[in-house]
Amino acid sequence: MDIPRQIASPQAPAASGPLSLSRRGMLGVSGAFVMGLALAACGRETPGVAVNPLTDVKGGDATPSLWIAIEPSGAVKITCHRSEMGQQVWTAMAQIVADELEADWSQVEIVQALGDPKYGDQNTDGSRSVRFNFHRLRVAGAAMRSMLEEAAARRWRVDRSGVRADLGKVIHAASGRVLGYGELAEAADRLPIPAEADLQIKPREAWRYIGKEVASLTVPKIIRGQGTYGIDVQRPGLLYAVVARPPQLFGRTGAVDEAPALAVPGVERVIRLPDLEPPAVFKPLGGVAIVGRDTWAAIQGRAALKVDWVDGPNADYDSAAFETMLMDVVRQPGETRRSRGDVDAALAAAAKRVSAEYYAPHLAQSPMEPPSATAEWTDDKLECWACVQDPQATRATLAGFLQIPLENIKVNATWLGGAFGRKSKPDFVIEAALIAKEMQRPVKVTWTREDDLRHGYFHSVSAQRLEAGLAADGACTAYLHRTAFPPIVATFNNTVDSPSDGEMGLGATDVPFAVPHLRVESGRAPAHVRIGWLRSVANIYHSFAVQSFAAEMAHAAGRDQKDYLLELIGPARVLDPNAEGAAYANYDAPKEDYPIETGRLSRVVEIVAEMAGWGRTLPKGRGLGIAAHRSFVSYVATVVEVAVSADGVISIPHVWLAVDAGTVVNPRHVRAQMEGGTIYGLSNALYGQITAKAGAIEQGNFPDWRLMRMAEAPLAFDVHVVDSTSPPGGVGEPGTPPAAPALANAIFNATGVRIRRLPILGPNADRLTQRRNA
């Protein structure tokens, strides 16, 4: 059964215009009508009621009713417009609002927002849910508190200054009268919304929830098997589908023999999906859908199906040959992306020269919950439920692909069973919508693990070459970093083969080293698979190379790794890469609020070194390694301790980490993100590799895509969260970049083996086999 042609050749969603790494607005979702919609939704333009002054505060719309609903029972429903994927954003958002609202925590509930521009940016990646929303959610909470106080004062006919909100109640101290929020909500809602200038935003010392170890709002459900992930959605009459996709990106579906699939008990239909036309963007990959009465029937049907796949333009992609090609690229001069002084002259004049080349393979995000989406059509209206990081982009992509108006589409973000960047691409939701339309029934599409690993949006493969000149005393005088990797932009415009400024700003052009001569270059590399974001993105390979090379320089200079790193970072100062020809985006954060402060980076290095007892003597076969990296406007330094047995078995007894993420909302959950982000990085560095032959991904499931398990995980993990009054930075991703180089540096100190190619072990090896290459 073919999907009608007009669906088969969709317009790509607007991905034109200047392409940058910015994960915001990639689909051209306009923020321009945020204000109008919010006003209409809140009915604040009714005659006689003052105009809402809070639609455009710093960070966006802070209209209290957009974020807070108080029920007569006193229950406080707080809307979370970001996706919950384990980073505890439900809890964080609620802490911020509830603090200013003076809500009683036991009455707080979360309502997950639909994808709707009225909330502003909903793209839950880039580690910025708190950064983007901290201010406006406090304003919303304070405004609602003020309105509740005003409502109570009016009811009691007392002066406003004599009443105050306290934990879900408003109190008139002079008379001892008390009214609960539930009793005041309706009256408060009719009052004019106060201006930001008239609000009493709490001082830091008065915070009740922000900065405190408030318990998670999701955990009590999780431990009882409650809560709905994308894969858990149930609808009356639901059918279940899996898709057989072309093994190569832009491969095509040839002849299909559906009879054997239809013979499988429980299989209802076989549906041919439209072939994917470049660019890939967030469109489905094509192939053939198998629909059944349960997921198992669909999986069995797919196994029986016979399809002739037709080769496409990536049929020759071989990751081993590509590695050779990519290493050659970084041996040639590249495009200069930042330059200070005269590197060539300084290298020529150096007393000693050091160089090293690094390689890191493709990786898969592989969240434990694979992509899954449910779609249901009612006439020409579509409702979807899915584990998406960006319900607005999902909606816009659906509208573009299906050529139906945005208003006809409702997108519900469920809980996400992990995401790590995979679920910011809603291709799987489009699949569900196409199949449900064909079936005239609600349909859930589930990706099996094989689908997830073979048809992903992969973390890019990379090659890097670093070269340094050292003075006679060992000090670094010249630093050259060349990087090449297929860029993410290629997913949106497949003619692009040069890294974006955004990607270069993830650990390459923002290198914090205070060396007199410095140059950062990029090389060209075409993409042959869909390239996508993965937890901390290009920071992973850049930090691996730069922080490994820092230790290599220290070794060449005969110096201690930590001392040399601090010397490279240099004196405390504010760094502006753009003054040296970079086009540095600083994670879309204003540099006035979020400058690169090298002193903060040095500080976390010093703290973590002290925590780990850096410099102590370790038994033979043990080593400590250190790495530090600023990403997502937060500063992290990590020390890994490894033990390598005589026959090469690696274990990680202990990890220490210090993070300066500015103001933090929940230190407990920040520690969890640091721990999780680090082990994510260690797991990828030890085992992770996605490889391709004849354009097809070779890995299929957990035996060949290996993840760190309990017995391999660090036995102990200590995190120090720096007490800071700086504005909030990211925490979901910054733990990952220093993990791999800290591990590699520790292995060097334990064994003399210098790791320059990842993964360290791969899926099958259990022991280090490389010889000393110091």
Place this chain on the structure above:
Amino acid sequence: MAITLMINREARAVDAAPGTPLLWVLRDHLGLTGTKFGCGIAQCGACTVHVDQVPVRACVTPHDALEGQSITTIEGLAGPQADAIRAAWEAADVPQCGYCQAGQIMSAEALLRSNPAPTDADIDVAMNGNLCRCATYVSIRGAIKAAAGKL
């Protein structure tokens, strides 16, 4: 042909194709979605349930082999070990995304029933089949020990 399975102490009629793994019967036929799919080949532990109190991977266990046996899922898990584990998990906020945690809890509960004071090595063996991509391993280890201490 419908068969009857005992799930969480309740008799449930099931009409699925012969050989259908218990996982899909629970999730797609009975609406018990607390048990998760992660790999389908007994490699990740997300689908762990108890059959006659023993942890098994529901993704590779044909449902029609389980007639007359007692099946427990995360929704029905109860008892002193389960209480201690849930309390320890909550006290430390062990789960992140939570997707693997039903399986983790099913494995941990079985461990504590057979071994009330597990060592690190015991924990490694009992929990090594349960992957967690959010990497909550250190917290899980700590919470298992905390729960054991309360029993």
